Amino acid sequence: MLELYTHPMSPCAQKVRIVLAEKHLEWTKHHVSLQDKENLEPAYLKLNPLGVVPTLVHEGRPVIESSIICEYLEDTFPQQTLLPQDTYQRARMRFWMKHVDVKLHPACGTLQWPMVMRPRLMEKSEEERDAILERIPEKPRRERQKRLVKFGLDAPDVADAVATYRRTILDMESSLAETAWVASDSFSLADVCLAPYFQTLLQFDWTAMFEKDCPRVADWFERCRARRSYQEAVAEDFPDDVMTELREKGGAVWQKIASHLA
Numbered sequence: 662m663l664e665l666y667t668h669p670m671s672p673c674a675q676k677v678r679i680v681l682a683e684k685h686l687e688w689t690k691h692h693v694s695l696q697d698k699e700n701l702e703p704a705y706l707k708l709n710p711l712g713v714v715p716t717l718v719h720e721g722r723p724v725i726e727s728s729i730i731c732e733y734l735e736d737t738f739p740q741q742t743l744l745p746q747d748t749y750q751r752a753r754m755r756f757w758m759k760h761v762d763v764k765l766h767p768a769c770g771t772l773q774w775p776m777v778m779r780p781r782l783m784e785k786s787e788e789e790r791d792a793i794l795e796r797i798p799e800k801p802r803r804e805r806q807k808r809l810v811k812f813g814l815d816a817p818d819v820a821d822a823v824a825t826y827r828r829t830i831l832d833m834e835s836s837l838a839e840t841a842w843v844a845s846d847s848f849s850l851a852d853v854c855l856a857p858y859f860q861t862l863l864q865f866d867w868t869a870m871f872e873k874d875c876p877r878v879a880d881w882f883e884r885c886r887a888r889r890s891y892q893e894a895v896a897e898d899f900p901d902d903v904m905t906e907l908r909e910k911g912g913a914v915w916q917k918i919a920s921h922l923a
């Protein structure tokens with residue numbers, strides 16, 4: 662009844678998998694290889710014209726955009742609700758979800774592409790690489806990804822991406838002084854939508870971005886990771902050998918990332 666097109670390292674897909682786990686929903690996995698660019702194949706573009714994961718298919722109908730999928734699952738399966746009771750806190754939750762979609766997600770992609778996607782694309786000839794990049798549907802994304810492939814972490818987008826991450830962390834530290842979770846005293850979609858972006862920092866050994874001076878954020882992430890939903894939906898896809906490899910790669914470029922921290 663529920664099918665998810667997903668990739669283990671996609672924070673957007675991780676958001677949806679956390680919701681599915683929180684609600685104890687059964688679902689069928691379709692792995693989309695982003696490294697092989699299966700997301701740009703015509704069959705996948707029919708489901709998701711933006712050529713991105715995740716896509717949820719429920720009773721044969723596709724639902725796209727991770728935050729919309731999360732809200733769709735909440736509306737359709739209200740058990741174990743992830744909405745705060747208070748309407749003001751719901752507004753706060755939606756603010757954070759929007760912040761993730763508009764700012765944090767592009768920042769994360771800017772840091773992930775040079776680490777994960779670029780090495781695979783650089784194995785191809787320039788001609789093959791250009792042909793793949795030309796198939797990316799939206800122009801701003803296509804242009805950004807071309808820059809990230811060409812220049813890696815030296816691309817001009819990287820400084821702003823690191824600053825966006827850091828600003829987000831500082832704003833979360835303030836929010837967490839008011840409520841136990843980011844938007845309210847209960848775990849909500851705001852936490853679901855933010856947590857996977859901290860998995861990215863963890864997997865690349867970049868947690869110094871918050872560990873030294875943002876104790877509330879550090880504690881919040883520990884609490885997210887301790888949830889069964891996070892273990893099932895995210896952590897299980899990162900066995901020790903995968904983590905070791907990613908953390909070595911991330912550690913090797915940490916100084917470059919840190920150079921953009923104010």
Ligand SMILES: N[C@@H](CCC(=O)N[C@@H](CS)C(=O)NCC(=O)O)C(=O)O
Pocket residue numbers: 670671672673674695700712713714715725726727728762766778
């Ligand atoms: N706004 C979309 C963004 C989805 C997105 O950018 N997904 C990434 C993985 S996290 C992706 O599929 N990228 C395609 C690529 O790397 O070519 C959503 O929230 O679902």
